[in-house]
Amino acid sequence: MTDTSVETPATTAPAAIEADAAERAGGAPMIVFEEVTKIYEPNIVALRDVALVIEKGEFVFLVGPSGSGKSTMIRLLLKELEPTKGRIIVGGRELARLRRSKVPMLRRNLGCVFQDFKLLPNRTAFENVAYALKVQGESSKGIRAKVPEVLGLVGLASKMSHYPDELSGGEQQRVSIARAFVNHPPLLICDEPTGNLDPDTSVGIMQLLYRINRTGTTVVMATHDREMVDKMRRRVIALDDGAVIRDERRGGYG
């Protein structure tokens, strides 16, 4: 998969992807859902008996109409919600057995990118990224070294001291990706990261996520962007009404 580029994703054979992913995984998968059901009280079924395995190093699209359960899956992964039934294992750890006090540790190992960026409005790009390091007690020396590096990676080296409202949507999303990636987490979760962006900007964001994936980071991305999914030819998990209706190695939006 290391030779895969955004422009020519289809050149890699499916078998190679699998082998590559399994090799990086060292055996254990990144994410396992075992018959997961989530019911919002009283009777809204958001997910029904979802079972899937995502290997380390994979790039996975989560597609489906609004209300099909994509966001619920992501919130379950972040342990923002608890499943009504079933088990979720992330990085070899079962989330249900993770104590509340350990949830921050889980989240430091998961990068999160959201449709609405979720940047802190009164902090500069640099400070927004630095905050993710501060919460885990990184020294200011470490912060001064790592933040410019990752902001350079996302192409914002010249806009580190800009506030979010001084940046375009695409730039804000780059800041949020930098924040998610600054810890080099093994897993990056994106909830419609291109949902608020125009198509050209979206391509740039996708290229960035791709590059991050190539460093070995597993990327799970919920999206509505049909064109993007069709172009990428990556693993697609399609949800409808809370159930997995399709799981293809090199799928299209459907």
Add this chain to the structure above:
Amino acid sequence: MSQQMRLFLAEAMRSLTANLSTTAAATIAVLIGMFVFGLFLAVGSYVNSWRENLENQVVVKVFFSQDATPAEIEAVRTQTLQFPQTKSMTFVSKEDALREMREKHPELTRGLASNPLPPSYTIKPKKAEQVREIAGRLDPPPPGVDTVTYKEKTTEKVLLFADVVKWGSLVGSLVLLAASTILIANTIRLSIFSRRREIEVMKLVGATNWFVRGPFMLEGLICGLIGSIIAIVLLVVGKEFALPALPFLERAGSEAEAWSFSLIALLVVGVSLLVGAMGSAITLRRFLKI
């Protein structure tokens, strides 16, 4: 100072200065609440001491006849001391009574050939309203006793007034304290509510609850400190300038005294620090469940 504390302080100062209007609102809420609190500590303790003073003046007086023997006087003393309602009693001899009369009404005592005043006992009750029972027990008067009085009319009025003052100040201070608590609580809630997205983001990038709470509680402490210091300054101004302008207090003054100002100031600062920090922490609870 540990690295963590320095970080918290930096974060707290950042948001205090970034949200100046919220900071001002919270500080003013504390200021108003604590001014009212301090005022009521001062006024309440003053009124209470005045009330106690009034009640202390409620006594039973036992006047002996001119020819009462020392044995009869001693008998009354022993008997009265055994009443459960008796707190203390003092003997006023004929000479004491005359001296007192000379001081209070010199024109009446001028040219007296002999001392017409009887010896007496002044009996203090444990509770002001018990004067009636004590007087009842000395009725009919024991041998040698001329009259037993407790100024029925005055006593009733004083007791009623003391009750009104006691309950009035209690209810008044409770209502005002509740009002200022609600004011402070609402201000804190609003300021935290306006930043709930910020808190959500903090939690999502892996901040522990204490990491989010620390700066907020420090902010509460700082607002509480500033608010209470201004409140104390206002109370000093009130004490030094407004109080002397009220003439009736001079007369009511007598021996009544409010708690010392430094005690009130200490309570005001303590309560506002507690309210600031705990108020923030308690309000945050709901937003930390992410």
